[in-house]
Amino acid sequence: MNTIFSAIMTYNFLSRALVVGLMISLCAALLGVVLVLKRYSMIGDGLSHISFGALAFAAVMGYAPLKVAIPVVAVAAVLLLRLGGKKIKGDSLIAIISAGALAIGITLISYSGSSADMNSYLIGSLYAVKSSDMTLAIVLCSVVLAVFVLMYNRIFATTFDEDFSKATGVKPGMYNTVIAVLTAVTVVIGMRLMGSLLISALIVFPALSSMRIFKSFFAVTLSSVVISVVSFITGFCLTIILDGIPTGACITLVNLLIFVLFSLVEQVRK
Amino acid sequence: MALITLENVTMSYEGVKVIDSLNLTVESGDYLCVVGENGSGKTTLLRGLLGLKKLDGGNICFSDGLKAEKIGYLPQQTEVQKDFPASVREVVRSGRIGTSPFKLFYSAEDKRIAEDAMEKLEIKDLAKKCYHDLSGGQQQRVLLARAICASEKLLILDEPVSGLDSNATDEMYDVIKRLNNDGMTVIMISHDIDKVIKNSKHILHLGQQKALFVGKTEDYKTIVKNGELQEKNS
Numbered sequence: 001m002n003t004i005f006s007a008i009m010t011y012n013f014l015s016r017a018l019v020v021g022l023m024i025s026l027c028a029a030l031l032g033v034v035l036v037l038k039r040y041s042m043i044g045d046g047l048s049h050i051s052f053g054a055l056a057f058a059a060v061m062g063y064a065p066l067k068v069a070i071p072v073v074a075v076a077a078v079l080l081l082r083l084g085g086k087k088i089k090g091d092s093l094i095a096i097i098s099a100g101a102l103a104i105g106i107t108l109i110s111y112s113g114s115s116a117d118m119n120s121y122l123i124g125s126l127y128a129v130k131s132s133d134m135t136l137a138i139v140l141c142s143v144v145l146a147v148f149v150l151m152y153n154r155i156f157a158t159t160f161d162e163d164f165s166k167a168t169g170v171k172p173g174m175y176n177t178v179i180a181v182l183t184a185v186t187v188v189i190g191m192r193l194m195g196s197l198l199i200s201a202l203i204v205f206p207a208l209s210s211m212r213i214f215k216s217f218f219a220v221t222l223s224s225v226v227i228s229v230v231s232f233i234t235g236f237c238l239t240i241i242l243d244g245i246p247t248g249a250c251i252t253l254v255n256l257l258i259f260v261l262f263s264l265v266e267q268v269r270k
Numbered sequence: 271m272a273l274i275t276l277e278n279v280t281m282s283y284e285g286v287k288v289i290d291s292l293n294l295t296v297e298s299g300d301y302l303c304v305v306g307e308n309g310s311g312k313t314t315l316l317r318g319l320l321g322l323k324k325l326d327g328g329n330i331c332f333s334d335g336l337k338a339e340k341i342g343y344l345p346q347q348t349e350v351q352k353d354f355p356a357s358v359r360e361v362v363r364s365g366r367i368g369t370s371p372f373k374l375f376y377s378a379e380d381k382r383i384a385e386d387a388m389e390k391l392e393i394k395d396l397a398k399k400c401y402h403d404l405s406g407g408q409q410q411r412v413l414l415a416r417a418i419c420a421s422e423k424l425l426i427l428d429e430p431v432s433g434l435d436s437n438a439t440d441e442m443y444d445v446i447k448r449l450n451n452d453g454m455t456v457i458m459i460s461h462d463i464d465k466v467i468k469n470s471k472h473i474l475h476l477g478q479q480k481a482l483f484v485g486k487t488e489d490y491k492t493i494v495k496n497g498e499l500q501e502k503n504s
């Protein structure tokens with residue numbers, strides 16, 4: 001534990017990754033509860049692949065990566081959440097878009113000949129977190145927290161029953177857009193650390209684990225945040241101890257372990 | 271006193287006209303049942319009343335201080351709700367969310383109204399239970415309690431007894447009748463003609479685009495008994 005602590009204090013990039021990771025874990029857990037319940041578990045996966053495509057495009061063209069990725073992914077998220085299901089069902093739509101974006105990204109990066117970048121985008125790493133990411137993560141996290149505290153009751157009402165809340169004058173479209181944009185930013189920032197392939201784990205696992213045991217929306221929301229933060233910290237320490245294993249994989253494995261444990265508890269209780 | 275007046279209301283579902291120039295008045299304190307074949311536009315009509323769907327033509331007037339947002343709505347259950355982690359109390363309270371446009375937190379009054387609604391529907395002992403662990407009849411009571419929280423005047427119920435066993439169905443009809451006796455106006459879709467005839471005050475029977483019957487339940491009973499209810503346009 002001491003070595004981990006001193007490592008964080010010594011290396012700037014580690015403390016940066018720790019802050020960004022904590023913020024992103026918190027956001028992903030909160031947004032994840034809503035997305036999982038809305039049957040949009042795969043949206044994180046889809047968005048991260050789109051983000052991969054957008055980052056590849058930015059890299060090849062020499063643009064600032066986040067300035068390209070955030071708007072592109074935000075637009076995609078809004079389209080998926082608001083328009084999904086009209087002609088092609090939501091899950092199929094995500095499958096098509098994410099595979100397409102991934103293929104575009106791989107083609108662009110291969111064409112430009114920098115294969116090292118591809119790995120860091122797909123797998124993620126502690127070293128990839130920049131100081132501008134940290135500012136952005138703190139702002140994002142503040143916004144997500146504010147949205148969930150102030151609009152908690154409305155988020156619950158629209159997630160549980162969109163038609164009912166619409167009939168009582170709440171505008172679910174607005175909440176869906178807010179959730180979509182926040183998810184997009186979370187995915188873009190988070191994928192540096194988690195990798196494009198594993199960022200969706202951060203969104204779905206805490207909510208799904210919590211739903212094994214807890215039976216009220218409030219308890220599930222709270223528990224998701226705790227699980228997400230605990231998994232991140234554990235995974236983060238494991239990465240430092242087991243030098244060479246990417247953070248994304250470590251965090252996802254911890255999440256998987258918690259999910260299995262919670263599922264067992266659920267079975268025992270029955 | 272007329273609570274809702276429909277004038278020449280025309281609506282369509284997925285591009286097909288299902289309701290053509292419907293005229294209807296719902297009085298305060300009425301208990302109106304909407305019956306008809308699947309696809310006759312019952313749900314479409316309710317969605318029009320609730321402002322969830324645009325009318326193709328005609329208009330709907332609310333009076334007596336009623337607004338479209340002040341209607342207690344009990345929709346059909348959705349796929350999402352089957353494994354949604356929500357306590358009964360959380361669901362019932364969410365009925366208060368639309369009572370003011372900038373409501374962020376529930377006031378003490380909101381909470382009291384929610385408790386009263388649970389009391390009325392005899393589900394107070396379930397308050398902490400998980401919604402999806404309840405029986406079908408209990409779930410419908412929870413949704414009805416939520417609807418009561420949203421409105422003091424008008425309930426719109428979309429097949430509140432679908433999927434319930436006969437006991438739970440009878441109980442549900444009793445509860446609705448009681449609410450109506452207490453002064454709540456009820457508009458409800460149902461398939462069960464016998465129960466509808468026994469409980470409602472007025473009936474709207476929708477056929478292909480046209481209303482086959484609009485009027486008092488007693489008159490409807492006679493017509494059905496004589497086998498006179500037929501598609502007029504056939």
